[in-house]
Amino acid sequence: MPQHRSRIAAAFLTRGFAPGETIALLLRRQNPAVTFQRIVPLECALTPRYLCWLAHENASGANIYVAANPLRSCSRKRTKESIAEVRHLYLDLDSDGDARLAALRASDAVPTPTAILSTSPGKYQVLWRVEGFDFSMQESTLKLLSVAYGGDPACTDCNRVLRLPGFFNCKYIPSHPVTVEYTCNSISNPSDFRLDMAAPDTVLPLDGIARQKHQGNRTHSEHDWAWVQHELALGKDAAKLTLALASCRSDKPNPLYYAQRTVDVASAKLWLIEGALIADVIAMLEHRRSFEIPAALCSARAREIAHTAQRMIARRRTA
Incomplete structure (x- = not known):
């Protein structure tokens, strides 16, 4: 894995999680269909050795994902009950992505996203770094976001995983690099999402x-x-x-x-x-x-x- 791609992945994890937090990484192969998960401290995932292992798996055809929210330190599984807190809201734009992303950027019903992941041509994952959300409020807000902006309505669980920038989306031939654009450093709260305007x-x-x-x-x-x-x-x-x-x-x-x-x-x-x-x-x-x-x-x-x-x-x- 070229050094700059390793830095992209490390920077994304560092921006999304705090030192000492536990994160979940998911690796999924398509042929043969195999999924395996690693729950590790953030510091472990940021080591060069660990990033090189992820790169090796990615080069061998495994798609690399990370849970959007941190886990409780004693967690062994990525269940809803194991999520420590709501860290991000997210929206999957898998259809007509460019137009829908343009509409979202132009809307004043939601704050500027923290990051926008390009997961494949015309497909995006939009993230907002948030605080003040409980799990019920997160789920209801995610549903409203998907309805208002045409996102995937199935992606409303607190244990949702996102593609990890810096690696490749192996669903395509040739594989597509997952890139990230950081659009804002602010942390949003529930009052910033005025979805009654939708x-x-x-x-x-x-x-x-x-x-x-x-x-x-x-x-x-x-x-x-x-x-x-x-x-x-x-x-x-x-x-x-x-x-x-x-x-x-x-x-x-x-x-x-x-x-x-x-x-x-x-x-x-x-x-x-x-x-x-x-x-x-x-x-x-x-x-x-x-x-x-x-x-x-x-x-x-x-x-x-x-x-x-x-x-x-x-x-x-x-x-």
């Missing part, structure tokens, strides 16, 4: 910033939002609207989630404009989804949607 009237189009519907410069999601508002104002049934919208948005990672949220935010906005109290709006949203969403989540979701609609109305009044 509600249906401002959501970034999933198929890239260039995708548009037939009406003027509207995006597909903007067209959906306008259509749902119009149908609700005419008294159309919310359940039927939800199913209709989900059926025509198979491009979304989770069409039903998208449709439910679009219809519910539009309903909440309409009710508030008509003079309903926010407590009544929350109750109506809870009742609507009580048979579709677990009770604890349904309540928190209803409050979040009602307050999102309230902020949307306030923004329009001050615009």
